[in-house]
Amino acid sequence: METTIGLLIPLLGTVLGSAIVFLMKKDMSPLIQKSLLGFASGVMVAASVWSLIIPAMEMEADQGAWSVLPAAVGFLLGVGFLLLIDEITPHLHLGTSQPEGPHSRLSRTTMLALAVTIHNLPEGMAVGVVLAGAAQEASGISLASAIAVSIGIAIQNIPEGAIISMPMRAEGNTRWRSFLIGSMSGVVEPLGALAVILLAALLTPILPYMLSFAAGAMLYVVVEELIPEASTGKHTNLSTIGFAIGFVLMMVLDVVMG
Numbered sequence: 001m002e003t004t005i006g007l008l009i010p011l012l013g014t015v016l017g018s019a020i021v022f023l024m025k026k027d028m029s030p031l032i033q034k035s036l037l038g039f040a041s042g043v044m045v046a047a048s049v050w051s052l053i054i055p056a057m058e059m060e061a062d063q064g065a066w067s068v069l070p071a072a073v074g075f076l077l078g079v080g081f082l083l084l085i086d087e088i089t090p091h092l093h094l095g096t097s098q099p100e101g102p103h104s105r106l107s108r109t110t111m112l113a114l115a116v117t118i119h120n121l122p123e124g125m126a127v128g129v130v131l132a133g134a135a136q137e138a139s140g141i142s143l144a145s146a147i148a149v150s151i152g153i154a155i156q157n158i159p160e161g162a163i164i165s166m167p168m169r170a171e172g173n174t175r176w177r178s179f180l181i182g183s184m185s186g187v188v189e190p191l192g193a194l195a196v197i198l199l200a201a202l203l204t205p206i207l208p209y210m211l212s213f214a215a216g217a218m219l220y221v222v223v224e225e226l227i228p229e230a231s232t233g234k235h236t237n238l239s240t241i242g243f244a245i246g247f248v249l250m251m252v253l254d255v256v257m258g
Contacts, residue, residue, distance in 0.1 A: 002143055003197070006131050006150040007190040010123060013154030014186025017161020021169050021178045030235055036159030037230035038239030042246025043156035044123070044218045044226070050254040051130055051149045052215035055141055056208040070208035077209070078216025082122060086224070091115035093225060109171060109181065116164050116185040119225060122217030123153050124192030129210045131193065132200035136207065148257035152250040157186060 053071050060067040090104035092111035099111055106114070130149045133141035165182030169175060196214075200207055230239035 002147070003131050003135070006127060006147055007193050009147075009150045010127055010153040010157050010189045010193075011186045013157030014120075014161040014189070015183045017158040017163075018165040018179050018182030018186075020162040021165040021175050021182065024166065030233070031238055033163060034230055034233075034235045034239040035242040036163055037226050038242025038244075039246035040156040040160050040163075040242075041222050041226040041230060041239075042243035042248075043152050043250045044222050044246075045243075046247040046250035046254070047126060047149055047152055048215035048218045050251055051145065051152075052126060052211045052218075055130075055133065056211040056215075059208045059211075070206075071212040071215075074209035074212030075216035075219075078122070078213040078218075079220045080216075081213070082118070082217045082220040082224075085118055085121070086220075089114055089118060091118060093229070109168065109173065112164075112168065112171070113181055113185060115225075116182075117188050119160075119221050120185055120188045121192050122214060122221055123157075124189030125196050126214040126218055127153055127189065128193030128196030129200060129207070129214045132197045133207055133211065135197075135201075136204060144257040145254060148253040151257075152253050153189070155249065156246060157189075161186065 053075065056071040056074065057067050060070055063069070087101060090099055090101040090106055090111055091114040092099045092108060093115050100115075104111075127146075127150050130141055130146040134143045134146040161182050164185055165178045168178035168181050173181065196210065200210055230236065230243075
């Protein structure tokens, strides 16, 4: 039951955030968007460090100096995996007009949705791997700590859902269609999390690698997409403040609930 709740909490955050499209009549203010992008970045960086990389090294603490190896290898594999997905998937980032990935005839809305799906995949993997770790007593990851990660991802999914649905509305979609696209973008998270849980059950010895793999994938999204969007144009100081708040919130959640 707890695992099911942990899987669905992040999706709820995306749905709630996407529903903001019903409350706002105009495009999202650049001030708000910069703040939310920074906040999402801070949560993801803190979750990567406190909830994924550090536990990965702690699980291998008896290996001495070699305890860092799984974290390093898994991290690089996670970055490489997202880089590959980024290269082979046609997608369009918010605020840009030039598609990335292979040429396709997909609609602008579809490519925007694919970009968000790429973004959400590592978040789902992160939730899945900590829930899988919590199910294994030897991992040292508590269920409370896993739920804290799930809640943290859900909190940053609220502004993220708004960042998705509002531009969809600006593209000419109806409010309901924008809401549904924003909400559906979050479905990949519980699906990705469930896939990781099933895989971890079969491959328990590589759990430290999977933890750091999820961290690498998440930080790829932060560096490749969120921070560049948050650091261009005006009001970049707001994104920095948002980052600090998001980082501290996720850090506190992990420590207090862990």
